[in-house]
Amino acid sequence: MKATFRKSMIWLHTYLGVILGWLLFAIFFTGTLSYFTPEITRYLMPERASISQSQQSMIAHSFSYLSKHAGEAEQWRIALPSERSARWSVQWREGKQRQTVTFDDKFASVENETETKGGLFFRNFHYTLQLRGYGGRYIAGIAAMAMLLAIFTGIYTHRRFFKDFFTLRPQKLKKWTTDFHALAGILTIPFCIMICLSGIFIYAIMYLPYTANANFERGERGVNRQIIPSLPSLQLEEKVTGNDHSVNVPRSTPPFTPPPVPNYAHILEKIDDQWREPNPIARITVEGVGYKNSRIILERSKATTVSNRADRLVFETYTGKPLKGYDDETVPAQIRRILYGLHQANFAPIGMRWLLFGLGILGCALIATGNIIWVTQRKKSAKQNPFTLALVEKGNVAAIAGLILASVSFFIANKLIGHDVTGRAQLEVNTFFTVWALSAVHAFWRANAAIAWKEQFAFASALCFFTVAIELVLFRDRIINSMLNVDSVYLSFIPAFLISGVILYWAAKKISLRISSEQNVKENTETSAFVKKGQQ
């Protein structure tokens, strides 16, 4: 296209970046926040505190609760808390309604939980873009492929791969941004390729559904039915009576006898042999409650596998006899699951999670600096259409600083909206989008984009500090309790917001310094021109 392959790739890199940069930033930023989805949900729900009970006692309590309250249900579910989520709940279905009860550290059921989307708002946003139906997933898929192309073409943009990229030249801003873009690019090559490729493969069949539709009546669902292993369907015939199982339960008076408690002690012993890590169980499902051939499915935590699908063991519920369980998945399906698991990083321990978060932030900075470089380079060029230049320049502020502002506002909205306000979850979401829209209005209203950048970053910094202030004032009890119980997940949010506030403040300061130095240069040239004129 251009004179050489390399020049064509540079052209393609530029245009892919400038057209899709804003969308990519939004997806990358909310995606990076999603590394801490359960932690954010926990932070936004004051009643959630760390649970320190053993899995055995939690399972015992769950089953006794379910026996008492969910005797008629066909299926029971127990979700055990992880270190990250601190969410312990049981669930069952009564007719069409699903009932959920959450427990706290003292085995009491939690009434009236805070209604909020929590961390799921960011996570769902990053692949649905808050659109109804599947539209968002298609757009996110396009963005992922575009990012892959941008990475590939970006490698060509930078010559002398290893000899040049180690230096960041701090004094000249234009050079510094380009150097940073190059460095961030190199550092995140494997990470971004993994994220984008896995992002596409999660919906591999949905984006190219034609073979599935041609060969299966139900298209992708038909394919999934075939390749995702499932258990044989249960024929529920005989009910369990008091004598049929190894655990003795005192008989209550007829007509209603609650179903016997599953033989979990025996099952947990068996599991201890196979799943050696502490707190190995993530979820328990009991199918066919009260019937003889009821089965219990235990799902392992994802800490020991990179794949999206953790091990599952199946037993007969009331005798504890191990059953055959799930078949292994085929290799292509496993490849997809491993990529899916790498994308979600559920396996990551806390240190790795922060490193991945850091790489994600670098990726966001990569995209942001790319767009900023485009604007600074085009400002010098005489051929640039001033309208598109202004559009991209101001749009950058709205897309980047605006999104950061909106995200912090989401947290603040959660903290400030009363616990019992109806529809508070939707109010939080509305705050997010309102602040983002206002940021766009501000960006386009301000004549000088640099001032808009500075003001928005300064405001974002202030909001971060404000979040900490609210926490310290309104949630003192929670802080004290967390310090007593060493709830490090909750407590770590305070320094996190402080550090974010400092970084945003530093950015705003840098920009204001640059504005004033540019103004000095301008004034000096005007003065010297004036003096020269006077001398003539």
Next chain:
Amino acid sequence: MITLVFILQLLGFLCLMLAMKKHAKQAGNSRVLKHVLRVLPFSPFTKLIGWILQATSLYLALTSIEITSIAIVWWCCTLSAALLTIAVYFSSLLDT
């Protein structure tokens, strides 16, 4: 263990950087590195040491973490962190 992997990668990158003339010049600005430069053997050897350090870090990661795939993810994460550290450090040594 992971910290040790990170340190090995840092040292590996340091050797690889110092083996390049362009960056060795910048290293002269640092008191610590000036002495390190005097001790290091000439260029191909330093490069070799650098690569050996990286390989050792990979070996250490694979043997100390039970699950291979998680070990590889750890190694890649600390590799990026080490590269970033070295790049920022050398940039601070620039003459300007």
Next chain:
Amino acid sequence: MNKNVDVALRSIAAILGGYAVSALISFYFAFIFFHTLNQQEGVAILSGSMASYFVFFAVFIASFAIKHTVKWCAFLIAFSATLVLALPLVSPLSNPL
């Protein structure tokens, strides 16, 4: 050729042409995987879909790298037409190899 027309043609070739070719090729990949590697239909479809994305990537990059735009567009159209015409050979996967 006018630069804007050139860019427009390349973009159409990259996006629409790339998607069309990879969609059509997914049928062929699925067919090959089904018969040679002896995978089940669903697995072959999954593998075929995953492999087709690399074709999209290649066509996209090629659309901006080749020198003669019109020749490339003509090639893509001819190639897609061939793939469409031969489609009944591979379409229900159960067709014999």
